[in-house]
Amino acid sequence: MYFAILIVVASFVAFYLDPLSLITTLYKVLFLLTGLVVAGLVFFKTPQGKRLAIFTKETKIELRKVVWPTRDETVKTTGMIMVAVVIVAIFLWIVDAFFSWMVQLLTN
Numbered sequence: 001m002y003f004a005i006l007i008v009v010a011s012f013v014a015f016y017l018d019p020l021s022l023i024t025t026l027y028k029v030l031f032l033l034t035g036l037v038v039a040g041l042v043f044f045k046t047p048q049g050k051r052l053a054i055f056t057k058e059t060k061i062e063l064r065k066v067v068w069p070t071r072d073e074t075v076k077t078t079g080m081i082m083v084a085v086v087i088v089a090i091f092l093w094i095v096d097a098f099f100s101w102m103v104q105l106l107t108n
Contacts, residue, residue: 004043011035 015032043049069077
């Protein structure tokens with residue numbers, strides 16, 4: 001894992017450090033991308049990388065099991081939430097107005 005981090009850091013250092021501007025931007029970007037790909041390959045050979053790969057596979061399997069709502073259900077639920085938000089906003093506005101009125105009465 002540390003070797004992968006070292007490759008990433010070296011790629012970024014090589015990308016940003018070009019004091020004489022001898023390397024064109026295209027080659028710098030290609031070198032950076034190559035370094036990131038190599039670092040990724042090295043990372044996936046480590047135990048942490050293998051655990052990440054297994055986790056990703058299991059996540060894909062679990063996502064296939066999810067029952068997504070239909071468009072009609074989504075529209076109805078969104079509408080109910082919007083109505084609830086408006087009702088709560090009106091209630092809070094009334095409570096705020098009441099407390100403002102009470103504070104005005106007490107301070108005058």
